[in-house]
Amino acid sequence: MFPGWLVALLAIAYLALLFAIARFGDARADNGRSIISANIYALSLAVYCTSWTFFGSVGSAAANGFFFLTIYLGPTMMLLGVGVIIKIIRISKTYRITSIADFIASRYGKSPLLAGLVTVIAVVGVIPYIALQLKAIAASVDVLLAGSEHAIRGLDSTFLIAVVLALFTLFFGARHLDAAERHEGMVVAIAFESVVKLMAFIAVGLFVTYGLFDGFSDLFARAAAHPELQRLLRHHPAGASRWAALLLLSGLAIILLPRQFQIIVVENVDEAHLKRAAWLFPLYLLLINIFVLPLAIGGLLHYDAHDINPETFVLALPLAHGAGALALLAFIGGLSAATGMVIVETIALSTMVCNDLAMPLLLRSPWLRAARRQNLFRLLLGIRRAAIGLILLLGYIYFRAAGEAYALVSIGLISFAAVAQFAPALFGGLYWKQGTRAGAVAGLAAGFAIWLYTLLLPSFAKSGWIGQGFVEQGLFGLSWLRAQALFGLTGLDEISHCLWWSLLANIACYVAVSLSAKPDVITAQQAERFVDIFRRDGRDADARLWRGKTSLGAVVDLLERFLGAVHAEQQLAAHARAGALRDWRELPADAAFVHFAETELAGAIGSASAKAMVASVVQEEELGLEEVLDILDEATQVRAYSRELEAKQRELEAATAELRAANDRLRELDLLKNDFISTVTHELRTPLTSIRALSEMLHADPDVEANDRQRFLAIIVHEAERLTRLINQVLDMAKLESGRAEWATGAVDIGEVAREAMDSLGQLFRDKGVALASEIPEHGPVVLADRDRLMQVTINLLSNAVKFAPDRDGRVRVTVGVEDGRARVAVADNGPGLTAAECGIVFEKFRQGGNTLTAKPQGTGLGLPISRQIVEYFGGNLWVESRPGAGACFIFTVPMPTPQQ
Amino acid sequence: MKRANHPARQRLAALGLLAIPLLTYPLIALPEGDLARIPLSYLYLFGIWAGLIVLAALVAERQGRK
Numbered sequence: 001m002f003p004g005w006l007v008a009l010l011a012i013a014y015l016a017l018l019f020a021i022a023r024f025g026d027a028r029a030d031n032g033r034s035i036i037s038a039n040i041y042a043l044s045l046a047v048y049c050t051s052w053t054f055f056g057s058v059g060s061a062a063a064n065g066f067f068f069l070t071i072y073l074g075p076t077m078m079l080l081g082v083g084v085i086i087k088i089i090r091i092s093k094t095y096r097i098t099s100i101a102d103f104i105a106s107r108y109g110k111s112p113l114l115a116g117l118v119t120v121i122a123v124v125g126v127i128p129y130i131a132l133q134l135k136a137i138a139a140s141v142d143v144l145l146a147g148s149e150h151a152i153r154g155l156d157s158t159f160l161i162a163v164v165l166a167l168f169t170l171f172f173g174a175r176h177l178d179a180a181e182r183h184e185g186m187v188v189a190i191a192f193e194s195v196v197k198l199m200a201f202i203a204v205g206l207f208v209t210y211g212l213f214d215g216f217s218d219l220f221a222r223a224a225a226h227p228e229l230q231r232l233l234r235h236h237p238a239g240a241s242r243w244a245a246l247l248l249l250s251g252l253a254i255i256l257l258p259r260q261f262q263i264i265v266v267e268n269v270d271e272a273h274l275k276r277a278a279w280l281f282p283l284y285l286l287l288i289n290i291f292v293l294p295l296a297i298g299g300l301l302h303y304d305a306h307d308i309n310p311e312t313f314v315l316a317l318p319l320a321h322g323a324g325a326l327a328l329l330a331f332i333g334g335l336s337a338a339t340g341m342v343i344v345e346t347i348a349l350s351t352m353v354c355n356d357l358a359m360p361l362l363l364r365s366p367w368l369r370a371a372r373r374q375n376l377f378r379l380l381l382g383i384r385r386a387a388i389g390l391i392l393l394l395g396y397i398y399f400r401a402a403g404e405a406y407a408l409v410s411i412g413l414i415s416f417a418a419v420a421q422f423a424p425a426l427f428g429g430l431y432w433k434q435g436t437r438a439g440a441v442a443g444l445a446a447g448f449a450i451w452l453y454t455l456l457l458p459s460f461a462k463s464g465w466i467g468q469g470f471v472e473q474g475l476f477g478l479s480w481l482r483a484q485a486l487f488g489l490t491g492l493d494e495i496s497h498c499l500w501w502s503l504l505a506n507i508a509c510y511v512a513v514s515l516s517a518k519p520d521v522i523t524a525q526q527a528e529r530f531v532d533i534f535r536r537d538g539r540d541a542d543a544r545l546w547r548g549k550t551s552l553g554a555v556v557d558l559l560e561r562f563l564g565a566v567h568a569e570q571q572l573a574a575h576a577r578a579g580a581l582r583d584w585r586e587l588p589a590d591a592a593f594v595h596f597a598e599t600e601l602a603g604a605i606g607s608a609s610a611k612a613m614v615a616s617v618v619q620e621e622e623l624g625l626e627e628v629l630d631i632l633d634e635a636t637q638v639r640a641y642s643r644e645l646e647a648k649q650r651e652l653e654a655a656t657a658e659l660r661a662a663n664d665r666l667r668e669l670d671l672l673k674n675d676f677i678s679t680v681t682h683e684l685r686t687p688l689t690s691i692r693a694l695s696e697m698l699h700a701d702p703d704v705e706a707n708d709r710q711r712f713l714a715i716i717v718h719e720a721e722r723l724t725r726l727i728n729q730v731l732d733m734a735k736l737e738s739g740r741a742e743w744a745t746g747a748v749d750i751g752e753v754a755r756e757a758m759d760s761l762g763q764l765f766r767d768k769g770v771a772l773a774s775e776i777p778e779h780g781p782v783v784l785a786d787r788d789r790l791m792q793v794t795i796n797l798l799s800n801a802v803k804f805a806p807d808r809d810g811r812v813r814v815t816v817g818v819e820d821g822r823a824r825v826a827v828a829d830n831g832p833g834l835t836a837a838e839c840g841i842v843f844e845k846f847r848q849g850g851n852t853l854t855a856k857p858q859g860t861g862l863g864l865p866i867s868r869q870i871v872e873y874f875g876g877n878l879w880v881e882s883r884p885g886a887g888a889c890f891i892f893t894v895p896m897p898t899p900q901q
Numbered sequence: 902m903k904r905a906n907h908p909a910r911q912r913l914a915a916l917g918l919l920a921i922p923l924l925t926y927p928l929i930a931l932p933e934g935d936l937a938r939i940p941l942s943y944l945y946l947f948g949i950w951a952g953l954i955v956l957a958a959l960v961a962e963r964q965g966r967k
Contacts, residue, residue: 066929069946073924076950080917080957083910217938224938233940234933240926247925278913279957286950293943 002144002324007331014332015168015339018189022172025188036184036269038276044187044263045281046194048075048254049288050129050341051136054197054334056408057289059311061296065232068409070243072289074250076282082274085255085264087430089274091533092265096603100261100422101352105608107429107530108437109523112608115356117441118422121448122258123349123391125418128402128459129257130345130395132411133338136311137161140334143315144327159396165342166392170385172343183347187267190344193336198288200333204314205291207326208298212317216294223297232296245496249416256419256426258348259341266348311408342392350387355606358383363612377564380605402459413495414455421447421502424510433527435510436519443510450486450502455494458483550618552589555597558617562604571600594618676845680730683861687719687726729862733845736869743873748787750823750894751780751816757794758814761802770802770810780816781823783894785874790894793870793878796863797827797890804831804888821896822876828889834882842880843868867892912960916953923949 028035053071060068079085088103097103101122105115138158172186213219223229254260268274299313308316314334318326362379402411424447425440453470461468461483474481484494486501519527559568569584575596576584587593594614601610694712698704704712735741754776765772801812815826834842845865864878871878871892882888922928924946932941 066942066946073920073946073950076953077917077920077924080913080920080953082913083907086910220935220940220943221938224935233942235926235930235942237926237930243929244925275909275913275961279954279961282950282954282957286947286954290947 002328004145007141007144007328010328010332011164011335014335015164018193018339019168019172021192022183022185022189024185026183026185029184034184034269036187036267036273038270038273039280040188040191041268041270041273042277042280043191043194043284044267045260045277046198046284046288047190047259047263047340047344048257048281049194049197049285049337050412051133051140051334051338052408052412053288054201054337055136055140055311055314056132056412057292058295058299058313059309059407060409061232061292062300062310062313063407066235066293067239067243067246068292069289070246071250071409071412072282072285074247074252075254076285077247078251078254079278079281082278084427084430085274086271087533088255088426089265089268089271091430091530093268094533095529095607096599097607098266098603099348099352099355099606100256100258100426101356102602102606102608103261103265104422104425104429104440105356105606106602107526108425108435108440109520109526110607110611111437111441111523112356112360112612114437114441114444115352115606115608116360117444117448119349119352119356121418121421121444122352123394124456125421125451126258126345126349126415127391127394127398128411128456129415130342130391131399131402132408132415133342134158134162134165134395134399135411136334136408137338139309139312140315140331143312143319144331158399162392162396165339166346166389168339169343169346169388169392183267184269186343186347187263190263190340193340194284197333197336197340198284200329200336201288201314202291203326204318204330204333205295207323208317209291209294211323212298212302212321213294219294219297219301222301226301229297229300232293241496242493245493245499246413249413249420249495249499252420252423253416256422257345257415258352258419259344262344262348262351346388346391349391350384352606353387353391354380354383355604355609358387359605359609360612363609376561380562401465402463404463406459406462411459414459417455417495417498417502418448418451420499421451421506424503424507428510428514429527429530431531432514433524433531434514434519435527436514436517437523438517439510439512439514442513443506443508446509447502447506450505451498454483454486454498454501458494550589550594552585552587552593554617555589555594555614558613559597559600562601562613568600679845679861683726684723687723691716691719691723726862729866733862733866733869736866736873741873743786743789745784745786747782748785748790749780749782750790750825751776751778753787753790754780754794754814754816754825757791757798761795761798764799764802765812768802768805768810769808770805770812772812772814774814774816776814776816781818781896783823783874784897785894786870789870789873793867793892794825794827796867797825797892800863800890801827801829801831801888805829806831818896819893821898822893823896824891824893826889826891828887830887833884833886834880834888835884839880839882843878909960909963913957916957916960920949920953923953 025035057068057071091097092103095106097106101115101118104118105111108114135158138161141157141161172189209215209219213222220233223233255264264274264277295313295317296310299308299310299317302317302320314330315327318324318330359380421444424443425435428435429440457466458471460466461471469475469477470481471483473479475483480487484497486497489497489500492500556568556572559572563571572584572587575593576582576587579587579592581587598607598610598614601613604610605613694716698709698712732741754774758772758774762772798812798814802810805812811830813826813828815824815828817824843864845862868878871894874894876892876894878890878892880888880890929942929946932945934941936944
């Protein structure tokens with residue numbers, strides 16, 4: 001329909017436009033005015049929509065109805081799990097991770113083996129996907145050029161397309177080597193391509209739905225007339241497992257495909273952009289899918305005879321209805337979809353091949369050792385360019401080998417199933433610290449092997465490149481080894497079958513091998529860093545995890561060789577500024593510097609190679625596993641310690657308060673003791689003084705009159721008695737207070753005790769002319785107590801009463817009774833009474849009622865305190881009820897034994 | 902430390918979990934017949950999908966304005 005030169009010119013013009021956009025984006029980024037916004041980021045994610053979406057979806061819908069949608073519903077669900085992706089982004093930024101191979105290898109101890117394995121799986125797995133793009137472009141060119149004479153007829157147009165794409169990608173993405181592997185220009189161009197392909201597809205959709213038919217209702221109504229089309233619009237329960245498997249596959253692919261990892265993680269400039277992408281990208285997917293089913297139905301209605309591949313409906317329908325310009329737009333849209341995918345995928349894969357396959361080999365080769373001084377920057381770029389060419393070549397070879405036998409969607413799903421093998425190692429590594437390198441290698445290898453056997457090799461067999469035997473009869477004729485009915489598992493489609501067995505083997509090996517051995521030092525260290533990325537700011541612990549010696553020059557030399565001198569100096573200067581140094585030459589060659597250098601190198605050559613290179617110029621001291629874990633745990637431990645400290649401090653404060661209280665109490669007691677001693681000595685001195693004075697008088701003057709002598713001697717005897725009583729009471733008090741007093745406890749009739757006490761003091765009352773009355777039942781209350789002690793208390797109260805009762809008309813009344821289960825003894829007098837303050841004081845030691853300053857003391861001041869101690873010993877109380885001028889009533893109670901006792 | 906403080910992330914994750922039963926068997930096979938001659942099966946899938954996207958947009962952008 002169109003001349004070949006027109007199509008070629010259009011394609012080249014479009015590619016040139018992309019190139020210009022990318023240059024613009026790069027220039028802005030170099031000036032520090034990035035134009036990557038949340039919207040551009042979300043649109044660039046749509047690199048997910050390749051020619052699979054653009055051409056293949058319609059073909060898939062025409063064959064299997066709604067199943068094409070699973071590829072877009074899965075990512076919608078996955079993207080809503082923003083937290084997981086943000087964690088991956090945070091880790092990648094912190095440790096300058098530039099590819100999914102680097103990420104997995106870095107998590108499991110920066111293992112070159114694992115990096116290489118992931119790279120091999122990614123390259124082998126994605127090659128069918130690249131072949132798909134080549135096939136789609138070739139098919140679309142064929143449709144456009146059908147029936148017209150053109151120059152590339154006879155040539156292999158697919159090969160030509162592969163070559164053009166390779167050249168374009170070389171110019172586009174591998175022009176320079178960026179330490180962070182970020183390509184802002186490319187992202188902008190991809191976002192632009194996303195808009196183009198969406199517009200083109202919707203334009204075709206509108207044209208078919210509203211131009212060829214009368215809208216959705218008309219289209220679906222016509223489909224309803226065909227039972228075969230009606231079938232497409234219904235869900236069949238038999239498809240449930242395939243539906244779920246495809247959702248899972250596509251959900252995993254959105255993050256695990258190398259180009260998706262590149263765009264979502266590596267090219268991300270701001271974590272907040274992901275939140276926009278979480279809904280804008282699904283919206284994009286929804287929009288690009290609205291017209292898929294109408295296009296498929298429209299095409300099937302139009303070409304009844306199935307004489308055209310439904311995958312070309314997008315182009316063929318406009319062409320068939322004379323809308324040539326629209327067909328060219330659709331071609332550009334399809335080209336957009338394919339080039340976008342090829343560019344990003346090959347750039348991502350070439351980075352992996354260079355860093356994770358080529359570098360480790362080069363680092364071992366003697367040739368590189370010989371050329372140590374040389375700048376390796378160009379070499380790296382060369383490797384990447386070669387890798388891009390190689391990957392496209394492999395894609396072309398796969399297309400030739402197996403491409404013809406498969407629909408676009410089926411080829412793509414083979415790739416999805418391959419990258420799904422990364423899921424256990426990647427997600428396990430994000431959340432499970434025990435996952436080890438051996439486990440990851442075992443899981444990946446097992447999953448990959450099953451994928452090869454059940455999906456990739458059968459795809460070759462289908463196109464006749466290798467024998468069908470292992471698919472139909474099983475390997476070595478063993479029927480349980482049939483490639484697509486492994487262990488007799490039938491009833492599943494090939495994708496679900498492969499996914500089930502490969503993920504089962506993958507997860508089982510990963511978990512079992514991980515659990516069977518302890519991780520080595522560096523794996524444990526990386527596990528801590530990855531799993532707890534949100535919990536630490538990293539810098540401190542990272543720097544301390546390294547111990548060794550190096551020189552600034554050696555490390556700088558290394559950086560210059562791999563990053564290029566200019567870029568290396570920029571990064572060094574930035575690092576120095578961060579450390580508040582003016583010149584990077586002043587940087588100390590310490591752990592922080594080595595960590596910085598390794599991270600920078602990791603951006604250029606991958607973490608595993610960077611580790612090896614840094615190790616070649618420094619003498620590192622090996623840290624033990626325990627030591628590493630200790631350092632990494634330190635943040636946690638410090639928090640725990642500080643909590644413990646706080647608790648200890650609170651305990652200490654409480655203890656201090658208690659001690660202070662105890663100290664105060666002790667000081668008070670000390671003071672009391674001093675008071676007591678000084679009071680006792682004072683009380684002792686008074687009678688001693690009078691005894692001594694009188695004795696001296698008698699001694700000095702023998703001629704004292706007999707009367708006086710008699711009087712003096714009587715005083716001496718009286719004072720001596722008082723002294724003895726005082727000393728006895730002090731001793732008694734001391735015994736009571738120290739708890740060493742002896743008690744003879746028995747049943748005591750309190751009434752009898754009171755009567756006896758009254759009898760023994762009767763003479764004293766009569767002498768003083770004080771009336772003693774009593775109210776005592778014949779059989780008084782019986783308590784368990786020491787009879788003599790109770791007697792002592794009662795006598796003490798009676799003698800106090802007689803002391804304070806006025807002479808001649810004094811009255812003292814003793815009452816014994818029972819109150820509330822207690823025996824109660826009251827001794828009331830009609831003396832001067834006590835003030836409220838005195839009521840308390842009289843029970844203190846050496847404090848006496850009345851004014852002791854003016855009146856002569858009438859007792860020792862120990863009687864009441866001793867009495868109170870005695871009563872309290874038996875569980876009773878002793879108190880006084882009194883008002884000045886109204887006499888005093890001393891009362892004590894002693895609990896009566898309960899009947900059971 | 903900060904992880905628990907992301908209501909938006911958790912709400913988005915909840916939407917993702919909600920999508921699983923809504924967009925798989927047996928629920929997707931439930932709608933039959935048609936509305937304005939458009940099959941309900943088609944309307945259901947795109948309707949639920951669009952609904953999820955609208956909710957996600959509300960959650961994500963409300964948080965973004967703060």
